[in-house]
Amino acid sequence: xxSHSAAALHEHTIARLSAGLAAGEFSSEELTRALLARIEQFxxxxxxxxxxxxxxxxxxxxxxxxxxxxxxxxxxxGVPIAHKDIFCTDGVxxxxxxxxxxxxxxxYDATVVEKLNAAGAVMxxxxxxxxxAMGSSNETSFYGPVPNPWDPEAVPGGSSxxxxxxxxxxxxxxxxxxxxxxxIRQPAALCGITGIKPTYGxxxxxxxxxYASSLDQGGPMARTAExxxxxxxxxxxxxxxxxxxxxxxxxxxxxTLDQPLKGLKVGLPEEYFGEGLDGAVARVVESAIAEYxxxxxxxVEISLPNSPLAIPAYYVIAPAECSxxxxxxxxxxxxxxxxxxxxxxxxxxxSRGEGFGAEVKRRxxxxxxxxxxxxxxxxxxxxxxxxxxxxxxFRRAFQQVDVIMGPTSPTxxxxxxxxxxxxxxMYLSDIYTIAVxxxxxxxxxxxxxxxxxxxxxxxxxxxxFAEDRLLxxxxxxxxxxxxxxxxPAAFA
Amino acid sequence: xxxxxxxxxxxxxLARLAILDEDAPAYARNLSAIxxxxxxxxxxxxxxxxxxxxxxxxAQRLRPDEVSESNQRAHFQAIAPQTEAGLxxxxxxxx
Numbered sequence: 001x002x003s004h005s006a007a008a009l010h011e012h013t014i015a016r017l018s019a020g021l022a023a024g025e026f027s028s029e030e031l032t033r034a035l036l037a038r039i040e041q042f043x044x045x046x047x048x049x050x051x052x053x054x055x056x057x058x059x060x061x062x063x064x065x066x067x068x069x070x071x072x073x074x075x076x077x078g079v080p081i082a083h084k085d086i087f088c089t090d091g092v093x094x095x096x097x098x099x100x101x102x103x104x105x106x107x108y109d110a111t112v113v114e115k116l117n118a119a120g121a122v123m124x125x126x127x128x129x130x131x132x133a134m135g136s137s138n139e140t141s142f143y144g145p146v147p148n149p150w151d152p153e154a155v156p157g158g159s160s161x162x163x164x165x166x167x168x169x170x171x172x173x174x175x176x177x178x179x180x181x182x183x184i185r186q187p188a189a190l191c192g193i194t195g196i197k198p199t200y201g202x203x204x205x206x207x208x209x210x211y212a213s214s215l216d217q218g219g220p221m222a223r224t225a226e227x228x229x230x231x232x233x234x235x236x237x238x239x240x241x242x243x244x245x246x247x248x249x250x251x252x253x254x255x256t257l258d259q260p261l262k263g264l265k266v267g268l269p270e271e272y273f274g275e276g277l278d279g280a281v282a283r284v285v286e287s288a289i290a291e292y293x294x295x296x297x298x299x300v301e302i303s304l305p306n307s308p309l310a311i312p313a314y315y316v317i318a319p320a321e322c323s324x325x326x327x328x329x330x331x332x333x334x335x336x337x338x339x340x341x342x343x344x345x346x347x348x349x350x351s352r353g354e355g356f357g358a359e360v361k362r363r364x365x366x367x368x369x370x371x372x373x374x375x376x377x378x379x380x381x382x383x384x385x386x387x388x389x390x391x392x393x394f395r396r397a398f399q400q401v402d403v404i405m406g407p408t409s410p411t412x413x414x415x416x417x418x419x420x421x422x423x424x425x426m427y428l429s430d431i432y433t434i435a436v437x438x439x440x441x442x443x444x445x446x447x448x449x450x451x452x453x454x455x456x457x458x459x460x461x462x463x464x465f466a467e468d469r470l471l472x473x474x475x476x477x478x479x480x481x482x483x484x485x486x487x488p489a490a491f492a
Numbered sequence: 493x494x495x496x497x498x499x500x501x502x503x504x505x506l507a508r509l510a511i512l513d514e515d516a517p518a519y520a521r522n523l524s525a526i527x528x529x530x531x532x533x534x535x536x537x538x539x540x541x542x543x544x545x546x547x548x549x550x551a552q553r554l555r556p557d558e559v560s561e562s563n564q565r566a567h568f569q570a571i572a573p574q575t576e577a578g579l580x581x582x583x584x585x586x587x
Contacts, residue, residue: 107564315526315529331573332573333568334571337573347582352510353511356509365500369495379530382533384543384544385541385542385543385544388544389541423522423525427529
């Protein structure tokens, strides 16, 4: 293996691994074996993977090595990744973190999986997540919580908590995630990694188990913006099988990473720096913004006056869409079925009652109520009107600035169990991320420092389809800082 | 807006979701708290604001009405809880 010891391969970014594979420094099989060995060593305590697909990973790795020898390898050929267990994977259990799908073997691949397979990426396994992506701490998973790699007392965030923890612990250099109200950005922030939620419609939702269809969006999670650029380039693109997929060319995200930031106009929304933001987190975020000023950016105070309405509107729209989407789990065609149903109604009600956990049930009930006769105008219609006001706030802001910056989360990772019994407090941890989903804009979180040993994320929000700009702005910061290179001591 | 255990039972029935009687008060408390949070929406007057159903205000794309999928019944039914002769089995619906 030349100068590389097996123990060192996990330290590399995707960009570095890609270069090493291209130069023949190591094979994909060697790399895959090294990461599978780390997963075997660390996953029993970390619980970041629900399913490890060692055998098929090695087969994919060998196929990638052969493809490289033949010629025709791309930047991701032979690079190991993990998929959030919300993406359907043909022949592999796709649980969505739920008892409902504990024995569900997906009969097809999601478009995102298909695209990454075609690029030659190697799937190491499926990562843990809040049940049906409903949660901000990974604690609603049927498969149990995931400790934060930086501090085992803390949560990793959610819902893509397993993906974030696996990347932070160097069990995989990259992973897929999904983001309905912050589920890529918040765990990325809490685990000290980089993650981007693209513009709604940029990445196909086909085969991605639906939670709230007008908000759900898949995206990459990795250590650096450069790695996210490589992954997003492979994941994005038009898909005729997703009726909300946008038919628009995918730019070469890696090509624009190095553009200088001189003259960049950065908007700082006053609502994101006020009451509720932890003082120590605010100081970390402000020093990151100062770094951007040194890079040539100009900061402008802006206002997003309808921000306080984002969480109330979200907790109508998301549950309403969830109650409709999750109606498909009926105990008839796939998923959990209760024993000895008395009649059809009993079959439906008990299969669902046994298959879903408490948070999923709460959201189904809220959504069912909001859509029930007599309440539609007061709840759903009102929330959709507020959504327009929130979106208009952003439109006005982007007439003035190129990107918006602020904290990803109001605090660092909270303790396991701290908010598990109080849904409302848990919901408030997504206060800075949810409006971005309501507007359908792209958002990125990158590591900006620490409070104690727990990481802080800086959120960048861009105009529609400005993923290239967000990745560029994040990358330039990562050229002059090393927060993204820090590894948790237990997993170095 | 506040809900009691009886209203929770009614909503749970609409959602075809079995909730244990002993859990109903806790759901009623949680749901009432969520609706209280949601009621903050009333702080703003939205008269005349067009509701936003799609983030990009796009209409659904149409496609020609052509067969695009092949029949994979056996493949899809392999993961069903109970089937017979290509049909999904459920408890008797009509006596």
